[in-house]
Amino acid sequence: MRRSAPGRRADRLIALSDALVAFGSDGVTPGRRDDVPVRAIVGSASRTADFDARFRPRHRDVRARHCPVGSTGVPPVKLVQLGELYFVIDGHHRIGAAIRARLTTVEADVVGIRTIAFASACLRPHHLATKAAERRFLERVPLDHAIRPHLWLDDPEHWSRLTDAVEAWGFRRALDTRTPTPSREQLAAVWWSDEVLPTVRRMRSRDPRAGDGQIIASYSWALRLRDRGASIRP
Incomplete structure (x- = not known):
């Protein structure tokens, strides 16, 4: 698999809606509280235009909030899981703070969505077209x-x-x-x-x-x- 994204596409978050179109939805799994690897958080449900792939604000009007990072990390965030990938519902600034503090995991309330095509950890935005083709194959x-x-x-x-x-x-x-x-x-x-x-x-x-x-x-x-x-x- 080609693991590096060409050009600037590696610097953007994946939109949850785009990922669901590509992978296909096959049901929801029960919610849970879990420690999630920061490197696996690659997208957002609603704010892909506001943050880059390292959850740094893209625009001046998106103020960087002060998010305290204590001995236990940052306050829990809310995520959606597709395969090995996670998408932010709430907590973009907290994840940015965790990345700056070089934390490896964050505590999160997670809802999982089963997908038709598997969402591997190395996927990036430019892979979605191929995964959409794979999803169409698996439907047949x-x-x-x-x-x-x-x-x-x-x-x-x-x-x-x-x-x-x-x-x-x-x-x-x-x-x-x-x-x-x-x-x-x-x-x-x-x-x-x-x-x-x-x-x-x-x-x-x-x-x-x-x-x-x-x-x-x-x-x-x-x-x-x-x-x-x-x-x-x-």
């Missing part, structure tokens, strides 16, 4: 939630190509086995176990360097090799 190919944290493709178009490939594979399989078309969940599970994993194993046995990336990235590369007429058998 609902892989098990245990697999989703490990999915990543650099190009949104690769997700579109992958969706078409899965559905074509499922159609061919139904014809070959003369069985009814399974549900989307069943198709996703069988495609992963019977097509993706064996294909990646063959690639890695032929060329270990082809397996350096994540499984889905290796499989996507195998599809592109097939499109070029190359064999992926050992």
